Amino acid sequence: MKSIRNLSLAKPLSAVLLTFMPLLAFGQDEPALSSGDTAWMLTATALVLFMTIPGLSLFYAGLVRSKNVLSVLMQCFAITCMMSILWAFYAYSMAFTDGGSMNAWVGSLDKMFLSGVTVDAMSGSIPESLFMTFQMTFAIITPALIVGAFAERMKFSAMLIFMALWVTLVYAPIAHWVWGGGWVGEMGALDFAGGTVVHINAGVAALMAALVLGKRKGYPTTAMPPHNLGLTVMGASMLWVGWFGFNAGSELAADGTAGMAMTVTQLATAAAALTWMFAEWISHGKPSVLGIATGAVAGLVAITPASGTAGPMGAIVIGFSGALFAFIASTKVKHWLGYDDSLDVWGVHGVAGIVGAILTGVFADASLGGSGLADGMSIGGQVWIQFLSVMATLVYGGVVSLLILLVLKATIGLRVTEEQETEGLDLSQHDERGYIL
């Protein structure tokens, strides 16, 4: 199944294979199951789920005020459950089947209710059930990332409906464009583990949500410091560990590319965390815990699209650049512009995602330590393709997210009442308190 993701990576050896791999991918000519690949992908799938619950959940939970700690944990948990079901019902089929005449844009409903995903069905060298579940964990974390933008003020019911519509109308089609045989992948865009599909996509949806919902009551004049940075650092650390499943797992095999994906993920993240730490140290005078943890996440985001193509030194540059731009976006630009992307989903995932996606085109080149561009492709040409894939995600994801939000705002309403917001979402939405001390 790595064929689908590596379609555009015309490595010398695979030139001929590439022609046939899409067929293999869809299980029409099944190769033997590799127990090594399968064992790694079972592990990687668990690691990616671990990123959302508990990783991202804790990362976000620590950043909100104590009266809203349960609400973000609940949102992440409920998203995990709902996306699992929707993915099995139809979203997997939309993303990863051949859509016939519509294949450039979206897959078919042939595998609705996981029709045909049997014990024996294969996807490359691993069972299709495993491939489907691995991809499911991506469809879980992407919407969960958006939670950070509207934290502390969105109605739980509206959140569930928004997420169901979003995964259907935005995530599944874009996943198909990039990985399912759609036009972005065919164009030759490099997105190994989801810079466009996951991070830019979640980032732009988050920005739209922050704009449509509006600021939290009291923002920015009232102090809203994180209530428990210990939770946040734990969550960020779990994200880092889980990300090995995300990036090295995206090879869909236990091979050299997976090993290098793990290496570059570690290096980019370390470089990014240090970048944020020093940037803050220089601009504010002290290195902060929140800063180093946020920098790490920015680095993980930035290296994601490049994790299958960049070399170790390229990865360090990508991590450095991703964190630097995310730092400026989250700590400066957001405050200048005044929008309330509460936990910086756009600033970190959107911005570092874009930087990573563009630099993927640069550091894939063999002269810069990468695995090599397609025959005859220049760095400039690849960067242009990367830029187009970024713009496509920003425009389609942004516009459709905006429309969904506006329709829901006009019908059921997106925000809790002012009284409920002041009381906190834990009590007003769930009749519970996070801390009974």
Place this chain on the structure above:
Amino acid sequence: MKLVSAVIKPFKLDDVREALGDIGVSGITVIEVKGFGRQKGHTELYRGAEYVVDFLPKIKVEIAVDDTMVDKVIEAISTAARTGKIGDGKIFVFDLDQVIRIRTGETGSDAL
């Protein structure tokens, strides 16, 4: 009798406790307090969002003593709590009308 009430830096509490013990003070009351003086508060920064925290944590120590002890107590606290930097705190001295030991009913100096 006097009540000496001193606001000090929290990390100086052990030194002050020791200095008071050395001059024969037999009991003190310690309270965790917040406030501001010339030191003002401090700022906290979270991803570029700066919050000014107006009130700093301090420790308030209260000691009830005979009039004869007051100067020694003030001297002990001043010496032990001083760092020479802004924010070392203040000492307040009040007249104390009456003291009663609850267990025995003793009053005045006998109850100290």
